[in-house]
Amino acid sequence: MKTVGIRDVAKLAGVSVTTVSHVLNETPHTRVAEETRNRVREAAQRLGYGPNRVAQALRTRRSGLVGLLSEEIATTPHAGRIILGAQEAARAHGLTLVIVSAERGSHAEAHRADVQALLDRQVDAILYATMYHRTISLPPNLSGLPAVLIDATDGTGTLPSVIPDEVGGAVAAVRHLAEAGHRRIAFLNNSDDVPATHGRLAGYRQVLAEHRIPYEEKLVGEAVSEPAEGYELAKEILARSQPTALFCYNDRMAMGAYRAARELGLTIPEDLSIVGFDNQEIIAANLFPALTTVALPHYEMGAWALETAAEMLSEGSDRPAGPFEPVLLPCPLVPRDSVAPPRQT
Amino acid sequence: MKTVGIRDVAKLAGVSVTTVSHVLNETPHTRVAEETRNRVREAAQRLGYGPNRVAQALRTRRSGLVGLLSEEIATTPHAGRIILGAQEAARAHGLTLVIVSAERGSHAEAHRADVQALLDRQVDAILYATMYHRTISLPPNLSGLPAVLIDATDGTGTLPSVIPDEVGGAVAAVRHLAEAGHRRIAFLNNSDDVPATHGRLAGYRQVLAEHRIPYEEKLVGEAVSEPAEGYELAKEILARSQPTALFCYNDRMAMGAYRAARELGLTIPEDLSIVGFDNQEIIAANLFPALTTVALPHYEMGAWALETAAEMLSEGSDRPAGPFEPVLLPCPLVPRDSVAPPRQT
DNA sequence: CTGAAAGCGCTTACAG
DNA sequence: CTGAAAGCGCTTACAG
Numbered sequence A, B: 001m002k003t004v005g006i007r008d009v010a011k012l013a014g015v016s017v018t019t020v021s022h023v024l025n026e027t028p029h030t031r032v033a034e035e036t037r038n039r040v041r042e043a044a045q046r047l048g049y050g051p052n053r054v055a056q057a058l059r060t061r062r063s064g065l066v067g068l069l070s071e072e073i074a075t076t077p078h079a080g081r082i083i084l085g086a087q088e089a090a091r092a093h094g095l096t097l098v099i100v101s102a103e104r105g106s107h108a109e110a111h112r113a114d115v116q117a118l119l120d121r122q123v124d125a126i127l128y129a130t131m132y133h134r135t136i137s138l139p140p141n142l143s144g145l146p147a148v149l150i151d152a153t154d155g156t157g158t159l160p161s162v163i164p165d166e167v168g169g170a171v172a173a174v175r176h177l178a179e180a181g182h183r184r185i186a187f188l189n190n191s192d193d194v195p196a197t198h199g200r201l202a203g204y205r206q207v208l209a210e211h212r213i214p215y216e217e218k219l220v221g222e223a224v225s226e227p228a229e230g231y232e233l234a235k236e237i238l239a240r241s242q243p244t245a246l247f248c249y250n251d252r253m254a255m256g257a258y259r260a261a262r263e264l265g266l267t268i269p270e271d272l273s274i275v276g277f278d279n280q281e282i283i284a285a286n287l288f289p290a291l292t293t294v295a296l297p298h299y300e301m302g303a304w305a306l307e308t309a310a311e312m313l314s315e316g317s318d319r320p321a322g323p324f325e326p327v328l329l330p331c332p333l334v335p336r337d338s339v340a341p342p343r344q345t
Numbered sequence C, D: 001c002t003g004a005a006a007g008c009g010c011t012t013a014c015a016g
Helices: A006-013 A017-025 A034-047 A053-060 A077-092 A108-120 A166-179 A195-210 A227-241 A251-263 A298-314 B006-013 B017-025 B034-047 B053-060 B077-092 B108-120 B166-179 B195-210 B227-241 B251-263 B298-314
Strands: A065-070 A096-101 A125-136 A147-154 A161-164 A185-190 A220-223 A245-248 A273-275 A327-329 B065-070 B096-101 B125-136 B147-154 B161-164 B185-190 B220-223 B245-248 B273-275 B327-329
Touching: A006 A017, A006 A034, A017 A034, A053 B053, A065 A077, A065 A108, A077 A096, A077 A125, A077 A298, A077 B077, A077 B096, A096 A108, A096 B077, A096 B096, A125 A195, A125 A298, A147 A298, A161 A166, A161 A298, A166 A185, A166 A195, A166 A245, A166 A273, A185 A195, A185 A227, A185 A251, A195 A220, A220 A227, A227 A245, A227 A251, A245 A251, A251 A273, A298 A327, B006 B017, B006 B034, B017 B034, B065 B077, B065 B108, B077 B096, B077 B125, B077 B298, B096 B108, B125 B195, B125 B298, B147 B298, B161 B166, B161 B298, B166 B185, B166 B195, B166 B245, B166 B273, B185 B195, B185 B227, B185 B251, B195 B220, B220 B227, B227 B245, B227 B251, B245 B251, B251 B273, B298 B327
Parallel strands: A065 A096, A065 A125, A125 A147, A147 A161, A161 A327, A185 A220, A185 A245, A245 A273, B065 B096, B065 B125, B125 B147, B147 B161, B161 B327, B185 B220, B185 B245, B245 B273
Antiparallel strands: none
16 A cells, blocks of 8 residues: 655656645745646546655654643543534644643643643644643743643733633623522522632622622532532521522532522522522423523634744744733623523512 | 654664654564663654654555544534543553544535545544434445444444443333332323333333233333423323333433422422433432433443444454344443432332 | 755664 | 654755
């Protein structure tokens, strides 16, 4: 199975490899007779010639590869959306994604090795994605080439980074509730010290302020962000402070809240409105009634990161200086069926 | 930012590049003085030298890249598990995964182009994954190199392929129910004409036969494999034939069945046992009570495919002839809390 | 308008 | 035990 090379095309077209290269690459500022061009194109076509990208890469020092280093690929559907976004943007730029999922539970040193492997492959840029929004410290060898952080920021702003607008998402969720007429809106927050916890709380308070609703401590609680804990917390808050609506840190906690409501004989949304966060389709769309929630822009972050890297690549070798402010991508409300006006009191 | 090459290492160690290459690659049958070896290794270390894989690929005609072509990456968490399995196996073999997700809704011709892109990249092998178990026809240019099908078979057995053992999974599920003492076991099947539909039904019937339980048509129904339709179908079957247990085509239908049971005042598992299929963690683990189900071996299929490709690569260039029988990977039962013995009648 | 030649960074017979 | 040299398949000044 001899593979066809540029020489074969040249021979068939009766021209030099130089010429073949010029016409196939449409090198600017190169005059080649139209007739010659056609002969070359036909020959290439006939032979099914595709340039060897490896050879091209060696020669041009551009591999057209961009590495996506992900902490724990695909344990979560979210990772998939990031990959898809990056992948489709890559396709549009003629780039190819190389995926590396970091060893589980590994830290700085292991990541250094993963980055090195990508570097040895001559990737043109690296995208570095974490599993959930947080602040990280960078592998030291991530500095010779364009690199972009996804769903993460390093404290120092060394690299461009893109994260969800947690505050804005929470604002959209709570405002949706407030505009439906709710004033007793509980917030079932996550108990982890991550940016989303603080951001979503900030959004919640902001909307309260907007609507001149006093902030009440007994309407706010924290728990592990899973269904079982969401269930317990919802029961507790429902019992102690009679909210008419629940804003849940995520869809999984909302799932628990559904159960709590059911047990208390509360019908959603007539007796209790609920809004989640994350838009995990499989939960949100399938709960009954379907859960109104807020989407995390994973696809968009993947695409944004790739676009940004591509831009840095085309801007030539001088890497923009930074420091970079993290870019916030909107978390849009996804209305479904779990919100209604409160019952008349 | 001059990158360090083999020449720099040679210079620093005071040897030829030939020697550097030999010691770093540990070329067999090559005698190099231990002292020289050490000098070379130290020099490489000091310079932080990593061989340029692109140059190596060009020279050796082995890129160490394997392409994973997936129909619609990451729309489903399943795709992620396949990627992860392939990725971790790739790492173990010193291979790197290149991911391409086929354009949405595209068919034969578009896939040809995707394969071609991978070929131009000089990938050593291609893994071709579909989104759910089914029979496909192959892009014609997938024949020059080792290729493996994941979650799919081509009718003709041209390529090695790996698929879930649907029958075995259904057998495990229904047997679990039968062994708990159930004899009136309903089956909520999918209405699509895909291998899983037939395989799971076959498994269901097989266990019935094993346990000398007559097959009753009114215990079996078909619907779209989503929660809403699962709900309707469950209500219908529950009403018309009083089963003590439900075997659901997938977890999403089981989700609907939970709701139906609830509305009919049936407690799971005391009044009604339910087993699902797919083990979509986010559903199965989080329903209440947690759903006993059957896992699809996505991770394992990804890993198996990569291993198989790696094997074909190391066996030299003569591609095994085939025809290949699809390899069935087991679908293990994942017991949770939705199964109990039937109530005494 | 077209082509000969150097060279990207490696590996690998081959010679010594 | 070690090294000089060819060549993988391209691109790109440069010359004509």
